[in-house]
Amino acid sequence: xxxxxxxxxxxxxxxxxxxxxxxxxxxxxxxxxxxxxxxxxxxxxxxxxxxxxxxxxxxxxxxxxxxxxxxxxxxxxxxxxxxxxxxxxxxxxxxxxxxxxxxxxxxxxxxxxxxx
Amino acid sequence: xxxxxxxxxxxxxxxxxxxxxxxxxxxxxxxxxxxxxxxxxxxxxxxxxxxxxxxxxxxxxxxxxxxxxxxxxxxxxxxxxxxxxxxxxxxxxxxxxxxxxxxxxxxxxx
Numbered sequence: 001x002x003x004x005x006x007x008x009x010x011x012x013x014x015x016x017x018x019x020x021x022x023x024x025x026x027x028x029x030x031x032x033x034x035x036x037x038x039x040x041x042x043x044x045x046x047x048x049x050x051x052x053x054x055x056x057x058x059x060x061x062x063x064x065x066x067x068x069x070x071x072x073x074x075x076x077x078x079x080x081x082x083x084x085x086x087x088x089x090x091x092x093x094x095x096x097x098x099x100x101x102x103x104x105x106x107x108x109x110x111x112x113x114x115x116x
Numbered sequence: 117x118x119x120x121x122x123x124x125x126x127x128x129x130x131x132x133x134x135x136x137x138x139x140x141x142x143x144x145x146x147x148x149x150x151x152x153x154x155x156x157x158x159x160x161x162x163x164x165x166x167x168x169x170x171x172x173x174x175x176x177x178x179x180x181x182x183x184x185x186x187x188x189x190x191x192x193x194x195x196x197x198x199x200x201x202x203x204x205x206x207x208x209x210x211x212x213x214x215x216x217x218x219x220x221x222x223x224x225x226x
Contacts (some may be wrong), residue, residue, distance in 0.1 A: 004159070033214070042122075042205060042218035043160070056212050091159050104150070105214070107159030 002027065004094050004108035005074075012114045019079040019086070021111045025094030032075045033105060034060075034067060037089045049075060082115045089113075119143050120208050122217040129224050135193040137220050139206030142187065146208035146215075151180060151191050154203045154219070163204075164191070196224045 005024040013019050025032050030051045035043040045059040049069040060067065064082075069075040079086055089112050093105035121140045129135045139149075147168040152160035166173040166180045166189065173180050179192045193200055201224045206217040 006159075035216070043216040045214060045216070048212060048214075093159075104162050104165070107152075107161065109157070109159045 004092060004106050006090075006092050006108035006111050008111060009109060010112050010114070012116065013082050014116050015083055016081050019082050019113055019115075021077040021079075021090050021092075021113070023075040023077070023092030023094075023108060025075070025092075026096075026106055029094035029096050029106070031095045031097065032069050033093045033095070034075075034077050035091045035093065037091065037110075039088070043091065046077070079113075082113075084115050087113055087115045118218075119146075120206055120215045120217040122204075122206055122220045124220050125218070126221040126223070129196045129222065131198055131224055131226050132195045135191075135196045135200065135222055135224065137191040137193075137204050137206075137222065139189045139191075139217055140187060141189075141208050141215075143208070143210070143215075144187065145210045145213075148209040149180070149182060149189050150207045150209065151178075152205040152207060152216075153200075154205060160205055193222075196222075198224050198226050200224050 007022050032049045034046040037043050047060045047067045048056040064080045066078045089110045091110045092108045095105050119142050150165040151163040153163045154160040164175050164178045164180050166182050171182050182189045203219045203221050205219045208215050
């Protein structure tokens with residue numbers, strides 16, 4: 001049973017370009033979470049999605065950032081017109097049931113985005 | 117507004133001794149707490165958790181203690197091993213809210 005997969009592992013973009021980060025949850029998991037870790041900081045929640053629905057996007061910047069989790073295929077975190085401040089490690093996690101009492105989230109290895 | 121705090125950014129412990137990692141939270145709505153361990157260039161992995169109805173949960177060398185009145189929890193690792201060297205994140209949960217602390221880097225010295 002493969003774990004959470006993220007690709008690419010490393011992504012380099014120039015300012016103004018678009019970044020697309022992909023996350024395939026664990027088999028059977030329909031709940032996906034995206035987190036961002038800035039240098040020397042902890043994990044910051046960005047968005048929680050269930051198949052085809054955004055459940056909670058309270059942690060996601062209102063502009064330039066979007067996320068989707070289509071019926072088929074991986075979840076995508078998209079950052080438009082990237083700026084240097086977007087440089088961070090982006091982690092995806094998945095769970096079998098929705099966030100709640102005792103729900104364990106399984107994390108992927110992360111995508112390290114570097115904006116030049 | 118940091119709802120989950122880990123005030124020690126780093127901790128060094130001698131191999132064989134006890135490691136104690138601390139975590140404080142501000143929101144009394146949190147009813148489930150988890151510890152994750154993270155190695156460099158990898159995602160966090162689940163370590164141990166505790167429900168708010170308990171004050172202690174033990175799993176092998178790892179024990180988590182919860183003091184609800186103080187809104188404080190701690191992770192004890194005994195005996196500490198060099199392979200325990202990693203960043204440890206405390207996380208708190210209620211409903212759909214899942215909040216991580218900033219992490220504590222543990223170094224276990226041989």
